Amino acid sequence: MSHTNDSTDNSGGFWSLANIILGLGFAGFAGVSAIALIAGATKYTRAIEHPAPPAAAAPTAPAASAPTTTAPVAAVAAAPTAPASAPAAAGDVVVVNIKPGTANPMSYDTPSFSVKAGQKVKLTFTNDNPVAPLQHNLVLGHLGSKDKLIALSNGMMANMVAAMAKGFIPEDPAVLVHTKLLNPKESETLEFNAPAEKGDYPYMCTFPGHSLIMNGTMKVE
Ligand SMILES: [Cu+2]
Known part of the structure; x- marks a missing residue:
């Protein structure tokens, strides 16, 4: 990666x-x-x-x-309007570009995307929203870890300064890959292979208070 x-x-x-x-x-x-x-x-x-x-x-x-x-x-x-992207053929690199939502800056413009098991994924999160420039990250979690990661994210509210020093990345094995905490206009690209196990893998911004709405699903098919 x-x-x-x-x-x-x-x-x-x-x-x-x-x-x-x-x-x-x-x-x-x-x-x-x-x-x-x-x-x-x-x-x-x-x-x-x-x-x-x-x-x-x-x-x-x-x-x-x-x-x-x-x-x-x-x-x-409730507004994500971007349709789920079509799954790409196995072997291809899946290129995914995600930004904050235009209607709600504390959401992602991409509520879901699909990949093949084991497929190479190039995921870029560009933190560009002219309406409400905020810091955000993107954390991809293991299968079924959505609720756990949301709880860990909101739990960091108790000590914002210490958590911010870590980019609000939960120290937990449920985290697969993540960007750093991005300032407005910054972007970061994650390259990884999709997991072998099929299912729904959550991604979210773990800045406390964001993850309940600012999340999405990587569907491994
Ligand atoms: Cu955020």
């Missing part, structure tokens, strides 16, 4: 602080929005005796299935 980093920007201190503040703000905002949405959905059901829309669509759900709700922020959270 090799890493390339094509930015020489060294404004880490500023972005670290800005990202903590923005990140905590977003996390709080998301929490309030979720509560508002649940409350709104309950009222909606009572008022017209109609099945309530899901309180929050899963980030991997197709955007088309998300019903219109009265809470626009929640709709943004």
